[in-house]
Amino acid sequence: MTVIAVLGAGKIGEALLSGLLHGGHAPGDLLFMERYPARAEELTQRYPGLRSVTVADAAKQADVLVVAVKPQDIDPVLDVLAPLLGPSSLVVSLCAGLPTSLYERRLAEGVPVVRVMPNTPMLVGEAMSAISAGRHATAEHLAVVKELLAHVGQVVEVPEGQQDAVTALSGSGPAYFFFLVEAMIDAGILLGLPRALAGQLIIQSAVGAAKMLAESDEHPALLREAVTSPAGTTINAIRELEKHGVRAALLDAIEAARDRSQELGRAHDEH
Numbered sequence: 001m002t003v004i005a006v007l008g009a010g011k012i013g014e015a016l017l018s019g020l021l022h023g024g025h026a027p028g029d030l031l032f033m034e035r036y037p038a039r040a041e042e043l044t045q046r047y048p049g050l051r052s053v054t055v056a057d058a059a060k061q062a063d064v065l066v067v068a069v070k071p072q073d074i075d076p077v078l079d080v081l082a083p084l085l086g087p088s089s090l091v092v093s094l095c096a097g098l099p100t101s102l103y104e105r106r107l108a109e110g111v112p113v114v115r116v117m118p119n120t121p122m123l124v125g126e127a128m129s130a131i132s133a134g135r136h137a138t139a140e141h142l143a144v145v146k147e148l149l150a151h152v153g154q155v156v157e158v159p160e161g162q163q164d165a166v167t168a169l170s171g172s173g174p175a176y177f178f179f180l181v182e183a184m185i186d187a188g189i190l191l192g193l194p195r196a197l198a199g200q201l202i203i204q205s206a207v208g209a210a211k212m213l214a215e216s217d218e219h220p221a222l223l224r225e226a227v228t229s230p231a232g233t234t235i236n237a238i239r240e241l242e243k244h245g246v247r248a249a250l251l252d253a254i255e256a257a258r259d260r261s262q263e264l265g266r267a268h269d270e271h
């Protein structure tokens with residue numbers, strides 16, 4: 001069985017570990033690295049059988065090293081990995097903005113690197129992950145990563161040049177939906193509904209709408225039109241959304257997220 005080490009078991013690292021366990025991965029084949037003992041302890045309690053290791057031990061023991069530290073924290077991790085990895089290792093980077101060329105510059109010649117942008121619905125087996133091969137990653141390496149991520153959701157392959165846009169769209173995407181749901185629950189409060197009821201109404205509406213989007217071949221605009229009765233209630237709400245520039249706000253927001261991803265990558269240009 002492939003031994004997988006997750007370096008940095010924070011939000012997304014834990015989501016991956018949890019998703020892999022739910023997908024049937026043996027806990028004994030999963031390692032993780034966390035810098036604070038209290039966090040490591042929390043994870044070994046929550047997921048019995050997982051082993052907490054150092055970056056160096058992970059490099060020695062794992063077939064696949066998944067890097068899930070914050071992009072700003074990558075340098076010391078690469079310093080430890082550099083002398084320990086060779087072409088038989090496989091590095092999978094989940095870090096926003098960091099190009100495979102950064103790893104290739106800092107690691108030994110020939111180390112294969114695959115860049116991945118997942119998202120947190122991994123926790124419930126519904127991730128959207130986009131993968132791109134670095135210079136030394138073969139179709140076989142991509143297949144290993146695809147198989148791994150298929151346990152926790154859908155996987156698409158994209159040219160690496162699209163990864164900053166993907167990061168802004170699906171990497172951050174769940175946050176936009178959570179933000180909308182949060183605001184809509186507040187609207188229920190404004191209208192005098194109890195918070196628990198407002199939450200139930202909106203969350204089930206979100207689940208239903210997501211299911212329709214995923215299962216029907218209809219364009220989202222047509223699904224929206226089907227809710228919008230002539231001289232009815234919905235069109236009044238849509239007029240307000242358009243008046244407040246919500247569509248333009250989303251375009252600007254997602255472009256700003258793409259810009260930040262590019263900036264995180266550029267911060268390492270000089271290294």
Ligand SMILES: NC(=O)C1=CN([C@@H]2O[C@H](COP(=O)(O)OP(=O)(O)OC[C@H]3O[C@@H](n4cnc5c(N)ncnc54)[C@H](OP(=O)(O)O)[C@@H]3O)[C@@H](O)[C@H]2O)C=CC1
Binds near residue numbers: 013172
């Ligand atoms: N959250 C998300 O939805 C997504 C995140 N990502 C990417 O995943 C990566 C992690 O993000 P996220 O999980 O949100 O962040 P977190 O801060 O939650 O996770 C990073 C984890 O790595 C830990 N860590 C352990 N050892 C080290 C070390 N030696 N150096 C630095 N950090 C260490 C951090 O510890 P400590 O808490 O002490 O800093 C933290 O627990 C980022 O690169 C991000 O771009 C990608 C897709 C989606």
Ligand SMILES: O=C(O)[C@@H]1CCC=N1
Binds near residue numbers: 096167171172
């Ligand atoms: O906010 C972030 O930087 C990370 C990357 C995509 C989602 N979360």
